[in-house]
Amino acid sequence: xxxxxxxxxxxxxxxxxxxxxxxxxxxxxxxxxxxxxxxxxxxxxxxxxxxxxxxxxxxxxxxxxxxxxxxxxxxxxxxxxxxxxxxxxxxxxxxxxxxxxxxxxxxxxxxxxxxxxxxxxxxxxxxxxxxxxxxxxx
Numbered sequence: 001x002x003x004x005x006x007x008x009x010x011x012x013x014x015x016x017x018x019x020x021x022x023x024x025x026x027x028x029x030x031x032x033x034x035x036x037x038x039x040x041x042x043x044x045x046x047x048x049x050x051x052x053x054x055x056x057x058x059x060x061x062x063x064x065x066x067x068x069x070x071x072x073x074x075x076x077x078x079x080x081x082x083x084x085x086x087x088x089x090x091x092x093x094x095x096x097x098x099x100x101x102x103x104x105x106x107x108x109x110x111x112x113x114x115x116x117x118x119x120x121x122x123x124x125x126x127x128x129x130x131x132x133x134x135x136x137x138x
């Protein structure tokens with residue numbers, strides 16, 4: 001099992017504060033003889049007639065030597081996990097979780113806005129100081 005990200009508990013607490021129930025910690029995907037682990041699985045009842053909304057959350061810290069390298073790794077991981085989730089758990093939506101500061105450093109600049117405008121990734125942006133979710137970007 002992989003090591004937990006340094007913001008694992010922060011994101012977990014933020015999700016709970018936002019009304020989510022943590023269902024998996026981590027969420028395991030098994031494809032043939034390969035196991036992959038997404039940091040968290042959660043669900044929230046949105047309406048009685050609709051049933052639960054299910055998400056998977058992969059926490060990205062962006063604390064490596066290069067934000068561009070971290071971004072490349074994160075996007076590649078997002079594509080892999082998203083494709084596998086569509087096959088294995090099609091009712092679950094994947095959201096990478098990133099800190100507000102990382103969002104501001106990357107996704108408010110052209111390289112990040114291109115990804116967001118082309119809908120290449122979704123994001124959950126959180127503030128670590130008070131463990132809150134600031135925005136969901138789909």
